[in-house]
Amino acid sequence: MKHGAFAYTWDIVGDPAGAERIAGLGVSTVTLQAAYHSVRATTPWHPRHRIVQADHAAAYFRLRPERWRGRLRPYPPSWGVPDEDRFGTALAALAGAGLRAEAWLVLTHSSVLGREAPDLTVRNAYGESYSYALCPAQPAVHDYAITLVREVCEQYDVPALMLEACGWLGAEHAGHHEKTSGAHLSACGRALLSLCLCPACGAGLAGRGLDVEELARDVRAAVDRELQQGVPAGTSLDEALGRERARALYGHRGQVIADLVRDVAAGAGGRELLLMATDDPQVTGPDVGIDLASFDAPVDAYVLKCWGQEEAALAQVKAAASRTGVPIVANLTVLEDGHARIPALAADLVAGGARQLRYYHAGLGSPARLASVRAAARLKERQC
Template sequence: MKMRHGAFAYTWDLVGDPAGAERIAGLGVSTVTLQAAYHSVRAITPWHPRHRVVQAEHAAAYFRLRPDRWRGRLRPYPPSWGVSDEDRFGTALAALAEAGLRAEAWMVLTHSTVLGREAPDLTVRNAYGESYPYALCPAQPDVHEYALTLVREVCEQYDVPALMLEACGWLGAEHAGHHEKTSGAHLSACGRALLSICLCPACRAGLAGRGLDVEELARDVRAAVDGELQEGVPAGTSLDDVLGRERAQALYGHRGQVIGDLVRAVAALAGGRELLLMATDDPQVTGPDVGIDLASFDAPVDAYVLKYWGQEEAAVAQVKAAASRTDVPLVANLTVLEDGHARIPALAADLVAGGARQLRYYHAGLGSPARLASVRAAARLKESSC
């Protein structure tokens, strides 16, 4: 896998800004991870000549929508903000190509509040029977087909060399949205993981097929969560502690099978394009980066995109641990949006030395001049240095 430096970008960073693509090229990166299907967000646009804040009210497809291709219950919405362009992804791709940049299609598959509200029976449902509308459950056949249609439409319409898959599994209890009021109860990481277990009908069937008594599982989850919330009794340090190793492994096996089936189906549609899977090496984790066991996950991916945000020493230890567990190339996702961004060049070098084969910087459209200068400095790390 060739060493590349890349930056994330939104279509609204480029469409309507004649200088946008050249500005990203000036960072020294060769690749742009460009949003093709994305969740709702409020974003700053410091450089755009026509706007400063984009309020993307709902999840949307930024590529050209062909209504006759969508036959299932779930159909993406077009964006209704910013410039008027029915193919913002294609317009942005053309601008990036003209600037000599390689573009990857950034695809968020199971994170859509607008669709979850329309079809609550297709969303993640916790042990209390409560729906998470932002989280479409990938075990549901309609969600699986929706995700594949997103991929199929991008692959049929655009000559992109790679797909970066985000939210390719379950989103769980942790979700930054609305005016979040869930932190004061002090649920542990294990408690949040318990609230992230999906027990929708499709997941119940999958878990029962692995020999679990799903009603007993739901009762045990509720007892452990209520023990934390109402009595202050820690649930444990991991799902193994609460559920027992056998039941936890059955849960992870169900998740791994569903995620693997989706990735294999995507690979069949990708036509030889690189598949980059946003992941984390912990099957307990739910969220935009799928929790999997890197050592045993057997779906055909070309690289795992691992997020190294936060404390530097932990990031270096994590990349070394991941590299020791898999032969699949690792792409390090670094953010320049946090304090300490001046250390990004040194951290990038350390991550490459620790086993990362490529680097992606988050985010070309959101960074201040000083933060983008850190990207520019990090991108001077050449292939010969790796």
């Protein structure tokens, strides 16, 4: 049973004891930040800092300017310990501690790039841009994501890539000072506001027989009814838009995501691809919404977020394992209340069909929460 933990480069770079401390959790694998969005994070153990304020999305690997020819170019980080190759430095430290490291790549989530190129971002039915969400249907975004992957694979000997935000981010975004929950939109209403109707997506949907202007009008009408009259948009996009239009939308999304994953695989040099996903094509977000049973791209494992209610997490893993032969990796968090249940939940998830486990997050957990990871990592496959 392979146990792994997520970690940021700033948990390790500048801390001689950082890698050994993660190894002490009993995990064999570290999912290490190579390209990541903005975040504010604690660093409880670091000898030089306690809070890292990562103000914009950045590449933590060595940037080679001559390799970036398109409009979108990643920014280097300007926080934490100065080092032009933080990913490489952390990678070497982890290897020295006997740990296997996989590159953690966030592909389409970058507010700084979205603000610079709003025409390349998700655009909702009202024509409003989500600056944090690059649209993967845009060729320039596709090329940017592929270049991120190739640069990591050409420069570093990592056995696997963990892909986050490999599709669309939607209306929900845990950033800024969010003031959107009071409108009390249903899950379907939020899904409608998450539909991207930028020119690239409009062309893709039109190619599947949809009248995009009519679709935008219908989305606006359904969202406004819910916001202004309290009339729910529906229980799903199938109900709100009609099954035929919803299927066309899912087909477009699935095709774009699959094309991106195929091109990632082509540039990955045979490395394992772990795709953060959920088995629901209506979903947008860092875990791409796809139909696991029919997704047609070379993926070595699906990483399912098993946060929140334990019963729902277990049901999700069981259902996914029954619908695909692709191995399932369960992503558990120690950051929520009830972390003491992590060892028992890990055992249940393995019994339910998970082949591997990843714990979020080695640098963010308190001593008691990391003790739960330690206890879970002691579980052997036969015990699970």
